[in-house]
Amino acid sequence: MWREKLELHKSNRIAALYPSCKFLVVVLYSVCSLLLGSIGVGEGQYSLYLIPWFLVVPALCVASGIGPRFWKAIQKVIFIAALILVVQALLIPSEKIVWQLGFLKVYESGLRSGINLSFSVMNIAGIFVWMFQTTENREIARALENSGMNYKVTYVFISTLQMIDVLGKNSRTIMNAQRARGVETEGNLIVCAKAFFPSLVPLILGAITNTEERVLTLESKGFDVQCEKTHLFNLERSGHEKVVDVIAIAVTVAVVVWRVVLWIL
């Protein structure tokens, strides 16, 4: 009965796809993105195809039912991408100037590399965000185990993911708590350094010495035992994997072919 609770009955068919299928989509999408980025359009050879390609990501996310969560996660990426674009376009001098407003000059080569880079970043980040927002850690764990990966490798991967999850959630709380305690979180470099470094060493030390007990705990729970392990959580294929695989591969092949054709011409 509890197991049924655990079993994720995802109503959304896209979100319910098996993790390896999603991973294939991620990889192929990134490959296509890189290929499309190498196609220059117009006078300045800008990688404009990346822009409509990027729209696939939010479309996918909305279709997977995670629109709002995706938006939250992608904001930071958009900021970085915008930063890259602006810095590249405005600050990397080259002979050709595309546009000028007062002393602000938009350089062509900068604009070109800026567009390429910033949208590549958004594309790849976006598709990864999609994958991780629609997949729970335990699904990834089961998929890795099913694929025959050594259980120790799976353990390292999942415990790292879990730890980052927890840290990420708590870091804001910690920062706020520190701020409330009057610890300087702004201010000049020396002040911050003084506040930050002394607490870092004991923290790391504590984490390392605690690791010994962790090892023993795992051993006490049979981690090292060589036997067939059972699993409380059952990961099932949603049945649509083949269709999605085919579509993804077909699109990728199309892009490759197109790219090659353009290159030959």
Added chain:
Amino acid sequence: MDTVIEFKNVTYSYPLTDVPAIKDMSFAIERGKFYGVIGENGAGKTTLCALIRGFAPSFYQGTLQGQVLVEGKPTTDFGPGELSLKIGYVFQNPFNQISGVKDTLFEEVAFGLENFGVPVDEIERRVTEVMKLTDIWQLAEKNPFELSGGQQQRVALASIIVLKPDILVIDEPTSQLDPEGTEKVFKIIEMLKAEKKTIILVEHKVDLIAEYADEVMVLRNGKLIRFGDKQEVLSDMSLLDEGVQLPQMAILGNKLRQAGVPLDTIPVTEAQADEVIGRAMQKGRA
């Protein structure tokens, strides 16, 4: 006497130290009894636990002389995981006992059973049962990282209990908990005692040892200076000079005796104090 654990002239040193942590210790643990282990810090209590469970010398390395036998076999002869099913171990720090790969408590408690290949139906049944008994059932869907220390320690206990070991080694489980957390942990320990498990509990809270233990082991500087019936050991005032804390009732009883109150025995628990003082008062009236 059904001996389940035996120490024969055991001397053990941690690696790179020249002073042994445990010196020439010999004793026998009987099945089904509750043993309290007391002594000041550094006396070797945790080392003792590590030796019983076989973490020393296999994990901690170091030098072992003499024999540590579990059910007649030296701990070093057991294969990986075998001892885990026989001896459950609970550490002091609740946070270190989380597996780190499960995001709900239910799965966390089930982790050990999954590793041992227990069939899934049975896992579900056992985990549900144990979680209800340890009063964490209502937390089943929470993330183990988001619990208080007391809750995490109950989870640690549950994760071990669910493996159904006959012997339990519990090392200062409540030292990092508040009074409420401590109480809940001891309720669980009480339950384990009722199930006639062999329990070895290291605790500083001597009053609680006095409540639950059958026999008491006193350690000092790596030596076993007293081993015997709880009543005898915990009412022995000479232990105060050895840096050992005695139950409040015993100290009170002793002071009353010294003040002339005719107590026939020095009590070690409240309930016992009630009886003994009651009898003394009867004598006074007679």
Added chain:
Amino acid sequence: MQPEKKKYSIKTDFSMLAILIIPIAVAVNFVGGQLASILKLPMYLDTIGTIFSAMLCGPWVGAVAGALTNIVTGIANPVNFAFIPVNIIVGLVVGFLARANMFSTWWKWIISMILMALASIISAAPIAVLVFGGVTGSGTSIITAAAMAAGANIWAAVIGTEGVFTVLDRIISFVISMLVIKVIPPRTLVKFGCGEMYIKKPVAAAAQEEPADTTESK
């Protein structure tokens, strides 16, 4: 007397302890990176964990910790994906230096730090220039961009800015790692593959007098 040359193998490198250190190393790298960006420091501070895990457990463990860090943080910021090789190289270099006992005396430290910093610049600069045109969106990028705007050649700008800050970053990270390792008690250090090297001499001498029948096993 020099101890016998220790035989290393990947299997023993990845003991349970090493495996559990990896998530901690990744977490420390992650927190370091977060802090550096929140405090707007022109440094990354995302190799502290790689360094101490490599010093304790060897090059392969360090490399895995480094790679995993950039993979996991790359999900949120794909720029980090491109720098996976840099973190791996830090892990490998520090790990091999550790095995060669290059952290025992102060002058060896300095040589090791220089080697590490060099390795980092050599691996990071090409990626920064060839993949990103010198600007990666991190704190140093603004400075690099300003240098390029002022007319500097792209390689010079990158090495001059990122290079300098990378060296600074590695020195600080390395110092933190050394401090941490110095404070770890010897009986814990022994359990790590390369841990024995950091144990101070006097205690090691006492260990020579241990009784003959040693029951040592892992």
